[in-house]
Amino acid sequence: MPTSVRPSACPGLLRIVPALDGGICRVKLPGGVLRSAQARVIAEAARRHTGGVLELTNRSNLQIRGVLPGQESPLIDALLGAGLGPRVAAADDVRNLMLSPAAGLDPQARMDVRALASQLLDLLQDTPALYALSPKFALQLDGGEALAMREHPHDLWLLAEDDQHLLLGLAGCPNDAPLARIEVTQGVELVRQLLLLFLELATPEQSRMRQLLAQIPAAELLQRLQARLSFALQAAPANWQPAESTARAPAGVYPQAQQGLCMVAAGARLGRLHAEQLLALAELSERHGNGELRLTPWQGVLLGNVPETKSSELLNALEALGLLTQTDEPLLGLVACTGSAACARGLADSKHHALHLAERLRENGARPQVHLSACPRSCASARVQPYTLLASTPDHYQLYQRTPEAPGFGRLLAPAMTIDEAGAWFARQHPAGTSDA
Secondary structure, eight states, X not given: OOOOOOOOSSOOSXXXXXXXXXXXXXXOOGGGEEEHHHHHHHHHHHHHHSOSEEEEOTTSOEEEEEEOTTXXXXXXXXXXXXXXXXXXXXXXXXXXXXXXXTTTTOTTOXXXXXXXXXXXHHHHHHOGGGGGSOTTOOEEEEOOOSSOOOOSOEXXXXXXXXXXXXXXXXXXXXXXXXXXXXXXXXXXXXXXHHHHHHHHHOOTTOOSHHHHHTTSOHHHHHHHHHTTOSSOOEEOOTTOOOOOOOSSOOXXXXXXXXXXXXXXXXXXXXXXXXXXXXXXXXXXXXXHSSSEEEEOTTSEEEEEEEEGGGHXXXXXXXXXXXXXXXXXXXXXXXXXXXXXXXXXXXSSOHHHHHHHHHHHHHHHOOOOOEEEESSXXXXXXXXOOSXXXXXXXXXXXXXXXXXXXXXXTOEEEEEEEOHHHHHHHHHHHSOTTXXXX
16 A cells, blocks of 8 residues: 555554654554454554554544654554554545444443444445545544544534434534434535535635634535535424433443443553554453453543453453542543653643542542643644643643633633642542532
8 A cells, every 4th residue: 555645743553653762553443343463563563663552542542652763664563553544535534423332232322333333434434525625624523422532622523312213513523413314314415515515615714614614604615505406405303402422431331232242441641542452452352252352532542342250350450550440539530641751842741640630639538520731722622622721831730620611721720730639629620529520
């Protein structure tokens, strides 16, 4: 496969971008699913060609950090050999479709969306006109699962109303009101025509759906879309209510739709794994599950199809591996970017500070959900967390609280505080046993 791809600051499997700690290679996983054999290839390649550090992203993908100089090509070849790349090099950027990590397994799901997801990924890869989409342009397919991230904004989202109908939304997430309703069998053609229409109407500066909607109202865009479709867009339900979903990063044992089986979830410490941990996870997925690792948008991992009788044994093994399995672990409520240790834009070592904040929270019992960002770009969190600590100096952060009235990170609560001061503040605001979820 030719490895020439368009220039972009976004890493991909075929486009390794530089950082302070070496190159970054992003592997996009269909539905967030990584087979055990592929996990072994990634781990071995990471040990051979990088520093061995892996990151789980907030859209259920995997990044390999610290790619060594001159090792880019052998790393890419190893990943392609494991079937982790696109069918066509130019299609790597557009494989941005997020599912629940529990798709097909969650007993609360209204629909098993995996077959439709496969069709949509085929559409993205096999339609050369769509290769012009921005590497950040993203789709979400929501089957109504309980284990679902519904606060990440996407350019286009589809939500299962039942097992026969989908609701459509634009430039938002399935917590927003939908704009139209279609039959499931119409989903692929809807997405095809909508994406082609977007590319026809958007200027080069309008790389995201929200930017186009700032110029063309959603109602007008739907009218133009309707003219391209052979079926009628139905009105969205007036009494629509968003589905309930987990408010915090999942950890522990969860029921599965299939009798006698369960799902076991665990978090990675601030979204990072080492190659040896991934190798061990591959072995655990084969011993206790069906050989699949499902990465989660909470930067963790879920193993499905686990016999209920083996769930405790697996949970103990994940904890021994260094993963987060207790729901009251404060690190499960913290998100941190790579920080100044590996990013030239970072003002503070946010990863280190997040670990320090977790220590303070263990001492005082507070369990807030906090995003530590070393710069205003907010790379580590696609959604706005209840609280954001935004670095202002190497040792100080601005504290923000999300509110409906304030855009961006929300309302500024404190212009400068150290991590110890932040820990004390959260202890006062969130005594032991309470949370902001």
